[in-house]
Amino acid sequence: MANNSYFRLLPDFQYLNPVQTGGVRKQYVDVKNLFLRMKVKDSALLFATNFINYQILEGERPDNVAEKLYGSSHYDWVVLLTANIINIRDEWPTTSRLLYDYAADKYGEDLNATRRYETKEVRDDKGRLLLPAGQVVDQNFTIPDPDNIGQTIRPVVGVSNWLIETRKNNKKRTIRVLRKEFLGRFLEEVREVLQYQESSQYSSNTGKVAYNDLS
Helix, strand or coil: CCCCCCCHHCCCCECCCCCCCCCCCCCEEEEECCCCCCCCCCHHCCCHHHHEEEEEECCHHHHHHHHHHHHHHHHHHHHHHHHHCCCCHHCCCHHHHHHHHHHHHHHHHHHCEEEEEEEEEEECCCCCCEEEECCCCCCCEEECCCCCCCCCCCCCCEEEEHCCCCHHHHHCCEEEEEEEHHHHHHHHHHHHHHHCCCCCEEECCCCEECCCCCC
């Protein structure tokens, strides 16, 4: 299988060697153009048939997901790109152990303290939804009792700092990734997009010359 790692697909450019020879910089070195970055078009994301929802398991990394979905860990960048993840540290779910260590350090003795109050779901005797769960309310929030006229109920539950951090982490577990059957076409389009267009610095469809002679 060809190595389709992201850095192999990035085009090169010739950068002037900073090491001077005889007082003049004349040697160019080929380096990868790390300034290029791709983003899946928003219009492409509308084609739901091209993507699937994937639930990231405990401890899974992008390369693990790529191996599972596409048969090669080299496609970890495809996972991140199609999921529109830029900063893995902030946008990829952490392990339970690391999450606990982070939260314990952040909140200390207040880790399990109540941070806010939320509603509990309330339905009438016919099963009709009267109040959805998860709305942020005051501690003493009440509503009329649907089963007892003239009385009220307090459908409120306290939510701890630890539960909020856990929810935030779990929310990151669901990502949209490219279906395997569209991978080949996707790679072809990536290669086309990463090719340079002709310009004053153009040397080939995968190369540019950076004219930065400061001698």
